[in-house]
Amino acid sequence: MGLTVRERLESIRARVAAAALRSGRDPSDVRLVAAVKRVPVERILEAVEAGVEMLGENYVQEARSLKEKIRAPVHWHMIGNLQSNKARQAVRIFDVIETVDREKIIHELQRCAQQEGKRLDVMMQVDLAEEETKSGADPEETRGLIEAVAGCENLRCVGLMTMPPFFDDPEGARPYFAELRRLRDRLQPLVPQGAVLRELSMGMSGDFEVAVEEGATLVRIGTALLGPRNA
Ligand SMILES: *Cc1c(COP(=O)(O)O)cnc(C)c1O
Numbered sequence: 169m170g171l172t173v174r175e176r177l178e179s180i181r182a183r184v185a186a187a188a189l190r191s192g193r194d195p196s197d198v199r200l201v202a203a204v205k206r207v208p209v210e211r212i213l214e215a216v217e218a219g220v221e222m223l224g225e226n227y228v229q230e231a232r233s234l235k236e237k238i239r240a241p242v243h244w245h246m247i248g249n250l251q252s253n254k255a256r257q258a259v260r261i262f263d264v265i266e267t268v269d270r271e272k273i274i275h276e277l278q279r280c281a282q283q284e285g286k287r288l289d290v291m292m293q294v295d296l297a298e299e300e301t302k303s304g305a306d307p308e309e310t311r312g313l314i315e316a317v318a319g320c321e322n323l324r325c326v327g328l329m330t331m332p333p334f335f336d337d338p339e340g341a342r343p344y345f346a347e348l349r350r351l352r353d354r355l356q357p358l359v360p361q362g363a364v365l366r367e368l369s370m371g372m373s374g375d376f377e378v379a380v381e382e383g384a385t386l387v388r389i390g391t392a393l394l395g396p397r398n399a
Contacts, residue, residue: 173211174218176393180376184387187380198380201245203372203390205230206397209237215393216240224266224388228254231261247329247369247388249303256280259288266291266329266369266386269305274316274323281322289326290317291369294351296344297333304330307351311358318360325359327367327385328352338375345370345382352383 171179177200185195201224204212212223216238223238225231226248235244246258246265255276258265268274268290281288292313295304305313310328317325328351332344352365359365371379373392380387390397 173214173394176395177215177218177220180389180393183377184380187377191381191383193380193383197385199386200393201247201369201386201388202393203247203388204234204394205248205390206399207390207394208398209234211394212238216242220393222386225262228257228261232257235261245386245388252276256284259284259286262288264289264291264326267293267303268313268317269293269295269303271313271316274313274320278320278323281320287322287324289324291327291329291367292317292325293329293331294348296330296347296351299333307347310351311355314355314359314363314365318363325363325365327365327369329367329369329386331372332370332375335375338378341371341375342378342382345375345379345384349383 184198188195188198201222202215202220203224205226222243222245224245224247244262246262250258250267250273259280292310293304294307294310314325317323328348330348332341335341348368348370356365367385368383369386371384371387373389376387
């Protein structure tokens with residue numbers, strides 16, 4: 169206890185860099201998304217002041233009220249389940265939707281983005297755990313979804329995101345991270361021109377070093393940076 173958000177950020181950045189170097193990667197290829205759900209706004213502001221440039225939110229409502237309080241020019245990532253009836257607000261609020269996992273939401277996002285005169289980056293959330301309760305597309309569906317996005321003028325697919333099942337030992341998540349990278353490598357030559365699957369969003373507080381070793385370009389970190397969330 170007692171560490172400031174700034175000190176935690178420094179420590180996380182050092183761990184990210186060490187993990188990148190261990191696997192022969194350039195540390196600057198890995199960026200941090202602060203996962204801010206249910207965190208008091210003061211702590212989020214501390215993170216932004218300390219240099220965090222990307223904020224990830226799970227809830228559209230919460231993001232909307234946060235955005236009024238956080239005026240700094242940060243990038244807003246949607247990292248929670250997106251319902252179709254929230255698509256318009258999501259388009260207004262977010263720069264990137266990381267959790268696209270079905271055709272219906274692609275068409276809804278395109279329709280709203282066009283009406284709002286906005287371009288939006290999206291990522292495909294892939295469910296590698298084969299658990300029916302998890303959100304995310306099946307790996308075999310991902311190519312079709314990327315093709316659907318390529319047909320949408322206002323949307324651009326920039327990568328893949330995944331959330332493995334929970335493991336006490338972060339090594340348990342490694343095969344899922346490796347699988348997302350392999351899926352990206354398989355899909356990249358097959359997807360329509362213009363879709364560059366540059367981003368792999370994977371890794372959270374408990375397992376981000378493993379994710380970086382396996383190729384993460386975005387790590388979504390909540391508690392390790394911001395401390396405990398409200399219930
Ligand atoms: C909450 C959340 C995170 C961050 O979780 P921590 O374990 O607190 O780092 C990352 N990604 C998603 C999708 C989340 O919902």
